[in-house]
Amino acid sequence: xxxxxxxLSFAISSPAFAALNILACEPEWGAxxxxxxxxxVTVYTATTALQDPHRIEARPxxxxxxxxxxxxxxxxxxxxIGWAPLLQTQSGNPKIQAGQPGYFEAAxxxxxxxxxxxxxxxxxxxxxxxxxHIHLDPRNIARVSAALSERMANLDRxxxxxxxxxxxxxxxxxxxxxxxxxxxxxxxKGMPLVVYHKNLTYLINWLGMREVGALEPKPGLPPSTxxxxxxxxxxxxxxxxxxxxxxxxxxRAAEWLAERAKIPAVMVPFTVGGTDNxxxx
Numbered sequence: 001x002x003x004x005x006x007x008l009s010f011a012i013s014s015p016a017f018a019a020l021n022i023l024a025c026e027p028e029w030g031a032x033x034x035x036x037x038x039x040x041v042t043v044y045t046a047t048t049a050l051q052d053p054h055r056i057e058a059r060p061x062x063x064x065x066x067x068x069x070x071x072x073x074x075x076x077x078x079x080x081i082g083w084a085p086l087l088q089t090q091s092g093n094p095k096i097q098a099g100q101p102g103y104f105e106a107a108x109x110x111x112x113x114x115x116x117x118x119x120x121x122x123x124x125x126x127x128x129x130x131x132x133h134i135h136l137d138p139r140n141i142a143r144v145s146a147a148l149s150e151r152m153a154n155l156d157r158x159x160x161x162x163x164x165x166x167x168x169x170x171x172x173x174x175x176x177x178x179x180x181x182x183x184x185x186x187x188x189k190g191m192p193l194v195v196y197h198k199n200l201t202y203l204i205n206w207l208g209m210r211e212v213g214a215l216e217p218k219p220g221l222p223p224s225t226x227x228x229x230x231x232x233x234x235x236x237x238x239x240x241x242x243x244x245x246x247x248x249x250x251x252r253a254a255e256w257l258a259e260r261a262k263i264p265a266v267m268v269p270f271t272v273g274g275t276d277n278x279x280x281x
Contacts (some may be wrong), residue, residue: 010167013076018042019156023065024095026053027272028135029106029144030196031281033073035170036149040159043070049274050248053079054125056222058086069102069157071155073148076105077112099229100154109147110140113201125220128265135271138178141281142251145171166167174281182207192232192238196223196245196254207247215253223253235261247269 020041025028030045037043044065045052047053051076066072066087074080079243088097095102112130119128148166189208193200196215198273204211212233217227235257243258244266245251251267269278 012181018151019159020070021068021072022073025072025080026135027139028281029075029148030143031192031272032141032148033071035281036145036152036163036167038162038166040095040156040162041152042216042247049269049271052215052248054082056080056083058083058090063090064089066096067093069093069096071102071104072096073104073106075132077107077136078127079107079132087147101151104148104151106140106144106148107134110134113205114198118236125218131198131201133199134202136200138174138181139206140202141231142171142174142178145174150248153209153224170280183248191242194235194240194243194257196243196249199246200244200268203268212238215243215245215257222250228257231257232260235263239263242266247274 010120018037018039018041022033022037022041022043023031024043024045026047027045027049030163033041034043041200046062046065049055054268062083063086069091071082072088074084083221085098088103093102094100096148097103112132112134115130116126118130129219134144145167149163155165156163158172187205190207192212193204193209194213194215195204195211197220198214198216202207213231215228215231216232217224240261240263242264243254243261243267247256247267247270251265254265254267269275272280
């Protein structure tokens with residue numbers, strides 16, 4: 001009887017199932033949703049740190065996930081323009097359509113950098129709203145956390161207090177971590193870097209570093225021999241301290257330039273799962 005009563009008590013006091021089924025477009029938003037939602041949510045992440053979030057296929061398995069989602073969390077700012085709208089339309093799920101409470105864009109609550117003054121296809125893959133890679137500035141994560149917590153609470157009002165408490169706890173830990181990172185990153189201020197793609201802009205801006213070149217001749221175009229040669233000549237006049245790429249960027253161009261310029265080639269995780277040590281936010 002004691003075992004029966006214990007089991008019954010546990011069943012009554014514990015949620016039988018997660019209140020919200022969340023589809024996250026990128027690992028950072030999946031991790032953040034789980035931080036806020038805890039055991040009240042199930043989270044499926046559509047991409048990994050080793051995939052370019054610009055170029056994802058709307059596979060049948062992702063469409064099936066979208067069909068059952070209560071909340072879809074994406075970056076927005078056209079980052080997923082090639083595939084997220086397909087998930088929305090082909091899923092037939094009214095909850096996660098643009099403009100509905102079940103669709104959340106992180107970029108909508110932060111100030112975007114690098115907003116173009118004109119749009120021209122000759123400029124490469126330019127995002128009209130601005131640079132979408134917002135998560136590498138931890139101050140943006142804090143802003144998104146507050147807005148996402150509020151959205152989750154609106155969708156699951158029975159657990160509003162739970163989400164608020166978890167977001168408050170996360171925000172305190174995140175604030176403490178941000179202060180540590182800023183102290184650790186202080187020596188990097190002013191450091192000149194070559195990047196692969198314009199996906200590190202928010203990190204560079206936050207820490208006060210300088211981007212002096214990009215391996216892509218234009219955003220979205222692969223590095224070319226001619227462009228790399230021009231970059232090498234530039235670095236002889238204006239040296240950089242490192243060539244930096246995200247985990248999903250192909251390494252050969254970075255290694256080629258770094259070897260000839262005699263500077264390090266550095267791979268950064270970019271998001272959760274980018275390295276074995278990058279297991280969470």
